[in-house]
Amino acid sequence: xxxxxxxxxxxxxxxxxxxxxxxxxxxxxxxxxxxxxxxxxxxxxxxxxxxxxxxxxxxxxxxxxxxxxxxxxxxxxxxxxxxxxxxxxxxxxxxxxxxxxxxxxxxxxx
Numbered sequence: 001x002x003x004x005x006x007x008x009x010x011x012x013x014x015x016x017x018x019x020x021x022x023x024x025x026x027x028x029x030x031x032x033x034x035x036x037x038x039x040x041x042x043x044x045x046x047x048x049x050x051x052x053x054x055x056x057x058x059x060x061x062x063x064x065x066x067x068x069x070x071x072x073x074x075x076x077x078x079x080x081x082x083x084x085x086x087x088x089x090x091x092x093x094x095x096x097x098x099x100x101x102x103x104x105x106x107x108x109x110x
Contacts, residue, residue: 032104035097038089039105053084066106073098 075081076090
């Protein structure tokens with residue numbers, strides 16, 4: 001378990017400089033950075049697979065259309081999409097948080 005934690009921390013740190021280059025209306029406020037921390041641990045690792053609830057490839061979200069990201073997060077939040085980890089994360093997000101994340105990850109590809 002400790003080795004896994006170290007791996008995730010190292011992976012997040014390795015990805016941080018590239019993601020820090022993106023600027024939007026929330027950059028510097030800490031808002032994007034705080035929200036982004038929920039995502040990067042899984043979606044920021046190229047080729048990452050997880051084993052909960054089953055083994056599957058974690059999709060890349062950077063570069064997806066903002067509308068798709070917002071729609072997916074709202075569907076996880078409402079329970080329309082059943083993934084337990086994503087439901088837990090999305091449940092804590094406000095509509096503004098979802099729009100901030102969709103804007104951050106959407107379009108240009110980070």
